[in-house]
Amino acid sequence: MSKAYRRHVRFYAIMRRLLGPFFRRLLRYQSAPVTVPEGPYIAVANHTTDLDSILLGISFPSHMYFVASEHIFRNAPLRRLLVWLLDPIPKRKGGADVSTAMQMARRLRKGMNVALFAEGNKSFHGATCPVHPATGSMVRACGASLVTYRFEGGYFTSPRWAHTLRRGRMRGYPVGVYGPAELAALSDQQINRLIARDIDEDAYRTQAADPVDFRGKRLAEGIQNALYLCPRCRAYGTLTARGDRLACGCGLSATYTARGMLSGADVPFETLTAWGAWQREALWQRMGDAGEEAFLSDAGQTVLLIHPDHRTETAAQGTLCMSRRGLRCGDFFVPAEELQGLEIYGRNTLVFSDGKGSRYQVRSATERSGLAYYDAYELMRKERG
Template sequence: MFYYIVANMPSTKEITVAHKRHKKFWRRSLKILRPILSKIYNYEFTPAPSIEGNYIVLCNHNSNLDPWLCALSFEKQMYFLAAENIFRLGPVSWLIKNLWAPISKLKGKSDASAIINMMRYLRAGYNVSLFPEGNRSFTGVTGKIFPATGKLVKTSKASLVTFRIRGMYFTTPRWAKRIRRGKTWGAVVGVYSPEKLAEMSHEEINELIQKDLSEDAYETQATQMIPYKSSVRAEGIESALYLCPVCKNIGSIKSKKSEFHCVSCKSKAEFTEYGYIKGDFPFKTIPEWDMWQKNALTEIAEKSGGAVILKDSNVRLITFTESHKERIIDTGSLCIYADRITIGNTELLFEQILDMSIVFRNVLLIVCKGNKYYELKSKTIKSVRHYLTVFKYFTENANKGD
């Protein structure tokens, strides 16, 4: 299922008139961005082959810059589906909206109008690009694509282009505060005509896309061993690693420069230039640690009974509208139980929540029934991934029971 929200959906006439401006800006921006991004991120890209007709480009997702990196390989202008939060960045949002004209989407919201909006561009003969994982990876491993991706691609009757970017996870880890200098590269993996797609089932198309986009940063690094240099390369790692494997304390990891440690048991380690963990902890990679902490946390959740499983203070509950305006609903402690989450005096039952996901590094997005959208923000919380893990554990088990 795709999750999108569209504000002020343009008419076909408006799309056609604006497209001339968008094409002109696309050509100009490529001339500017190609040398800049190639130098800053040591990015090597392969130009896309000539493709007959219009197309839909699907790309893996490890960086906020992925749309621009993907764009460098394509001479023809494309419209990207973009997260709603980029429309709340003031003047930057105005610039993006008027020059790139992305289609606004909101994680966790099923909205047919967004699909219709995208189809209008495709039926008008224009190109569209999206990231079917729907979110960036905290571990460097490509996530599962949305199940409806294959149906969307086949229905579009446009060519499918799969594009894979490598090296970006270690260059800009989702949990990191700054970039590091290494190597990144991107290229088209496959081009599939509408005729070829017509012969395939939705499931077969999904499998094809998943295969083409799949990237395991550590598997690639094991063969390349490229250094990604930064003096602060460990800072922010506590956003990904929320549970200490030595003392089992939650939220006790703290990072500084190239090292991190547990404030409870004093275990420490270095995050090396090659992306490996070297020190007192039993894991050498982030995916290994992450798999362990998810299993450990679910065991804690299972034994919680009716008690609080996780708790953090100084949290703001924010709502926002399709016009991208924010409003504070409540403030206070954030608590999660086996059947609900509370923020201050506000209680959200799991049965009311349609979806929960993470925006940026540590913003928790909650979508509830009745077209209600909330974000949980805090300047003190190091990670919100464990809240998402607990929510998914209880809701997915409840669905299995149904």
Template sequence: MSIERRPSWLERKLLLSPIKAYLKHKYQIELERNDTAKLKPPYIILANHTNKWDPLFINCFVEDPICFVADAPLFRNPLLKRVLDYTGAIPKATAKNETGTIRNMLTAKKHNRVIGIFPEGNCCWDGTTKDIAYATAKLVKLLNIPVVIGHVKGGYLSHPRWADHDRKGKITVSLEKKWDEGELQAMSVEAVHQGITAALAYNEIAWQAEQRVAFQGQGLANYLERALFVCPSCKTVGKLHSEGRQFSCTACGYSVIYNELGYFEPKHKPMHFQFVHQWNAWQLQYTKTNLHEQQLYKAWRQALADEVKLYVSSSEESPFMQLSTGKLTWHRSYLLYKPHHDAEPLKLPIERLEGINVHLNSKLDFYMDNNMLRFDFFHPRSSAYMWYQVIRHSNLQQEAKLQ
């Protein structure tokens, strides 16, 4: 099986049946709507991304194995690459728009395959849909095949991206045919983009307000500091700490409880936010506004200093090779990596970093000079997400100065 060959009925059963059985045993998965039941390939599924298992949750209810577009770094693992190639996954680099990705999608269309895309690019950190890649609208118009909008609901609360363990609750899947073949051709790319953005808009907490499902597990707040890194009470960066269900600031003592509904409860009033997505939205605005304030520079520098392992890959196909271990620090216009041995420090100008991305929840990836670098954080509570946001805003600040 590959992009070029649509699997037979027997192959589909052999591949998908055990996956369905496993997921339905592990999670309480329900089908809300399935317009693909009477839809013949080729067509494309655009879905929100709340959980690392979203591709499998969706494929549980789609007859054909889906050719999902997957980040190129996944293909650098030799064993995983064989699995992805077999299922017809389509590699997409995060640093650039590859014509190869488009060619593979056109090939999938030609061979009557189902194509799957998560236009957000990565799993969300707080249960809400993030910015939709503008290129998705251009691609949908180019393919000119039916478009199905997929929603996975409960996936975030079942296993938040920042957490290490699953929670037992409920997941529902909806697959709604939004546009038929030819329906988008008369629309502008901007209109298509707005339509896709509106169709994929989702807030897990709004869904939870109606469902009131308890997501049970141990240590529900553990590792929440991977996602939330600014205290709303004292505005200190990098001093938040999780333990069990409690999430506290070690600088000022502000503390909340994270409950089974995914809500915060007050431990010491006042409580600034009830939900993770509210806290995250506030801290991102705070970062944007205060990152380059001179009086806060030392505080950001202290927070952005982590022990890491450095990996490098020199081509799209080559696996990552570990070069060394060391310390990574932020310096406004550049990152500085100091190896633990006596090698020369590596200065990484932020303006030269491309395709910045967080892989899983603890690996910071980017391209520089045609090499892909990966910094894997030693400490499980380090926030690669904070690094990503700071680098992104540092880059935006430099671009603004050049204008």
């Protein structure tokens, strides 16, 4: 093995010993032992928190290279340090990225292990997101073993929409181990279904079966990143949150509890899962009522062009509007039929590609929901077939 690989393995082992006890205490994380197969393997887990890579790393006994979101490579000094110490495999959002699969295959052929989160996303409402469609073909083509792993408790420990960490209980455990011959006998779709089954986690279902308090400060703050329509007045972007309370100008008021439930006489939903399902249906109706006009609009937005070397430059500033015609910010406009791969970084940063393959990022000066734009994009995509 190369000198760089030996350096990566040494640093990885040191960090496991140093960080393992700290993060286990911080997150109250417990993990079951993992028996890894002979030869290289791909570890696939559900994605619940920003710390999942660390937790997966301290749960597995051997070194792994992680597939990581491209945005962590934007800072040049940090990129150089990460590559020197860990050499993660970059994965683009907002468009196709064949290079990720190629880098994975090269490392696996050299006998190295790779870890990835098959959803490529974290849930806003507690249920595991769909497995990326290309995962099955990528896993089968690599010719390595597959180890599936499931996290529980992560959604309530560090909700994607939230500003603060909560302490309750997190668990992680292996679900399945599949050899290359077994995977080669399956279709890409069968592998996707296998992975989806193994990493499936519904935070509210788990909480109902074994309730745990997740205590922290400012429990509701940031919840408007996940909840973008008020069920009382049906207005967009009117919810605010402070402490453990959320409210709308129409008079709606609720409390977000330590068990992740919503409590309030005016709120028709106990869980964010139920609210999320309702607002997607309501958004579809809103889109129909708007016709060709904008059905989503947010001021204080900046559209950045992402260059191939990860640099960014401002392409537009102003009010971001989404309609059935497309996405507009000032003079910047991408027709709906050319809008590709719209996804979300973090709590609310949008990324997407246009018909020419140019990639963009939208930052917000205010706390607006990126999820609303993602849901609308998916609804329009399904409508077009």
